[in-house]
Structure formats: C-alpha cells, structure tokens
Amino acid sequence: MEFFLDTADVDEIREIAAWGILDGVTTNPSLIKKSGRDFKEVVREIAGICSGPISAEVTAMDTEGMIAQGLALKADLPDNVIIKIPCTAEGLAATKVLNEKGIDTNVTLVFSAAQALMAAKAGATYVSPFIGRIDDTGHDGMNLIAEIMEVWASYDITTKVLAASIRHPTHVLQCIQLGAHTATMPAKIFRQLMKHPLTDKGLEGFLKDWAAVEAAGNA
Ligand code: E4P
Numbered sequence: 001m002e003f004f005l006d007t008a009d010v011d012e013i014r015e016i017a018a019w020g021i022l023d024g025v026t027t028n029p030s031l032i033k034k035s036g037r038d039f040k041e042v043v044r045e046i047a048g049i050c051s052g053p054i055s056a057e058v059t060a061m062d063t064e065g066m067i068a069q070g071l072a073l074k075a076d077l078p079d080n081v082i083i084k085i086p087c088t089a090e091g092l093a094a095t096k097v098l099n100e101k102g103i104d105t106n107v108t109l110v111f112s113a114a115q116a117l118m119a120a121k122a123g124a125t126y127v128s129p130f131i132g133r134i135d136d137t138g139h140d141g142m143n144l145i146a147e148i149m150e151v152w153a154s155y156d157i158t159t160k161v162l163a164a165s166i167r168h169p170t171h172v173l174q175c176i177q178l179g180a181h182t183a184t185m186p187a188k189i190f191r192q193l194m195k196h197p198l199t200d201k202g203l204e205g206f207l208k209d210w211a212a213v214e215a216a217g218n219a
Contacts, residue, residue: 001176004052004184006164008035008042012187013049019190024052026106026128026164026184028084029059040076047078053126055106057084058094066094074103082125084108087115092122099123106162113147120159126182130165131175141165142174149178169193 002023005016008031016022025046032039039056047054056077058069070083082104085091095105099122106126107119111134116127129148131141148161160181166172169192175183213219 001180002052002160002162002182003190004162004182005050005190006031006166006184006186008032008037008046009187010035010042010045010049013046016187016190017050019194022050022052023182024054024184025050026055026084026162028055028057028108040073043073043081044077047080051080053082053104053106054078054080055084055108055126056081057108058086061088061090063090063093063097066091067097070094070098070103070105071101082106084128085124087111087119087127092118095119095122095124099125108164111144113144113151116148116161117151117155117157120157124159126160126162128162128164128184131163131171132165132167134165135167142171142178145175145178145180149180 003021004024004026005013005022006026008027013025035042043056056073058066060066060069066085073083083098084106085095087107087110095107098105104125106128107124108128110116110127110129116129119127129144134141134144145163162182162184163175163180164184166183166185166189169189172183
C-alpha cells in the first residue's frame with residue numbers, strides 16, 4: 001500500500017520523507033493557499049524532495065482548459081508531477097485525452113462508486129474518494145471505499161484507489177483492511193500512526209536497564 005502526504009508544506013514533507021516510507025504527495029488549491037507560496041515553485045520543490053507521484057491540480061472548469069493546464073504543468077514541472085483533475089464530465093474528457101498522451105492523472109473529489117468507475121474508464125491513474133468529507137455529512141465515508149473495492153474486485157481495473165480526506169489513524173487502518181491501494185493523509189496522521197505508548201514505555205525500560213548494565217561495567 002502506498003502512503004502519500006496531503007500537504008504543500010515542504011518542512012512536513014522533508015520530515016516524513018526522512019522516514020523512508022513516503023510514496024507520494026497530494027496538493028490541492030486550498031493546500032497551496034495555506035502554504036502561502038507560488039504554486040509551481042512549491043510543487044517543483046516538493047517533486048525534488050519526494051520522487052513518487054506529486055499531484056498538482058488544474059483549476060479550469062472546461063475540458064480544453066484542463067488539458068491546456070495539464071500539458072503546461074507537465075512541460076514546466078519535474079517528471080514525477082501528475083495532473084489532478086476534478087471528477088466532472090469535463091474532467092473525464094480531459095483525463096481521457098491526457099491518458100492518451102501518456103500523462104498520469106489523479107481524479108479528485110470522488111463521492112460515489114459510479115464516479116470512481118467512470119474515472120477509471122476514462123483512464124485515470126488514481127481516483128480519490130474523500131472519506132472525511134462524507135463523514136462530515138453524517139454518513140460513513142468508509143462505506144464508499146468498501147463499495148469501490150467491491151466494484152474493483154469484479155473488473156479488470158488498473159486505476160489505483162487513493163483514499164483521501166483522511167481524518168484519523170482508524171481511517172487508514174480500515175483502508176488497509178479494505179485493500180485500498182493508496183492513502184493520502186496529513187503529517188499529523190503519519191505521526192499518530194507511528195506513536196504507541198507501549199513502545200515508549202518499553203524503550204524507557206530498556207534504556208534504564210542498559211544504563212545499569214553500563215554502570216556495572218558490562219556493556
Ligand atoms: C486529496 O487529494 C485532498 O487534497 C484531501 O485529501 C482533501 O482533504 P480534506 O477533506 O481534509 O480537505
């Protein structure tokens with residue numbers, strides 16, 4: 001399973017990349033706004049830190065505009081940048097054209113299994129169902145991941161399911177159990193996933209005992 005960071009904060013990306021398990025990064029216009037930096041400049045820097053796929057989102061609403069923005073981003077930015085496209089009818093058409101040109105895409109803002117399947121048929125490299133935003137409406141976002149994985153099991157689909165809008169470590173664990181190919185999450189969740197009080201307690205005990213071994217001259 002791939003673990004992506006969902007941020008445009010290069011300090012966080014450097015921190016998690018140093019763990020050796022970062023497979024990619026997703027950005028969106030809101031995350032770029034939060035970074036306070038120039039879009040292309042920050043995506044270029046991210047692509048230099050993490051060699052995996054880095055999603056850069058188009059903002060045009062029409063197919064021709066999305067294709068033009070996607071091609072311009074691919075021309076200007078490092079090879080590992082992929083094009084994030086909204087899950088609309090215009091976005092499907094743009095995904096199909098970019099796929100035919102050999103450009104990888106991430107179809108985002110997916111809220112139903114039907115949308116996910118249509119994006120896959122258009123040739124999306126990734127589809128991004130948003131779990132947390134469904135939870136926010138009072139429904140269970142994880143059901144969407146389950147539905148999509150069930151559909152994927154019935155057909156020969158190469159598109160990867162990229163679970164997005166992840167809000168807590170349990171979301172990640174459930175995605176792993178359901179067989180989602182990828183999860184994108186904030187740095188805070190990477191840290192939470194690695195933290196366990198028994199690891200800390202066990203380490204504290206080992207270090208204390210090792211100090212006693214050293215004090216006895218037996219190290
Ligand atoms: C995914 O690619 C999106 O950037 C992201 O997961 C959205 O998450 P949010 O609902 O926390 O904004």
